Amino acid sequence: MxxxxxxxxxxxxxxxxxxxxxxxxxxxxxxxxxxxxxxxxxxxxxxxxxxxxxxxxxxxxxxxxxxxxxxxxxxxxxAIGVYNMIEKVEKYTNNIENNHGTVINELKVDNLTINNNSKEFSTKGKKK
The missing domain is CATH 1.10.10.10 (Winged helix-like DNA-binding domain superfamily/Winged helix DNA-binding domain)
Known part of the structure; x- marks a missing residue:
């Protein structure tokens, strides 16, 4: 397994x-x-x-x-850290769903940043 x-x-x-x-x-x-x-x-x-x-x-x-x-x-x-990260992502997802159509331009979870405007992702502040 x-x-x-x-x-x-x-x-x-x-x-x-x-x-x-x-x-x-x-x-x-x-x-x-x-x-x-x-x-x-x-x-x-x-x-x-x-x-x-x-x-x-x-x-x-x-x-x-x-x-x-x-x-x-x-x-x-x-593995506990994995569970905690999933919980954080679920909270952000709930926030996004509760905004009723509001566009989220940037999402930050720990060291990961997702920028909706430029479609770029970065970790620890570095653009990829």
């Missing part, structure tokens, strides 16, 4: 944001917080681990029974 498909699967965003806010969590803690059964959460976490979005850590409290924690990776934190 491609990374783009993984990022937009049901509950993935919610799990990544939850792990970003926590140092580390057990599967059961994640399942309790987002109200899913443990097997569903385990499958999602396995997929996220395959794509290096989360990391599994076994901690042995006794000689025989390890506890499995999950933490978000740097790549997972970058």
């Amino acid at each position: 491609e990374l783009e498909q993984v990022l937009f699967k049901k509950h993935v965003k919610e799990i990544l944001f939850l792990l970003e806010d926590s140092e580390r969590l057990y599967v059961s803690e994640i399942a309790d917080i987002i109200k899913l059964n443990k097997s569903t959460v385990s499958r999602i976490l396995s997929t996220l681990e395959e794509h290096d979005l989360v990391m599994r850590e076994l901690v042995y409290f006794s000689a025989y029974i390890p506890k499995t924690y999950y933490t978000i990776t740097e790549k997972g934190k970058l």
Whole structure:
């Protein structure tokens, strides 16, 4: 499965944001917080681990029974940035739609500027 498909699967965003806010969590803690059964959460976490979005850590409290924690990776934190960027773009889209025909001449999102008059795009202030 491609990374783009993984990022937009049901509950993935919610799990990544939850792990970003926590140092580390057990599967059961994640399942309790987002109200899913443990097997569903385990499958999602396995997929996220395959794509290096989360990391599994076994901690042995006794000689025989390890506890499995999950933490978000740097790549997972970058995925959070993707979700945040999509949210910003959606807000701008809603603004444009709510202007009822008003022409937007320039749109700025972070370091990307789209200028409608000249049909040119620039990043970080440089014309392309």
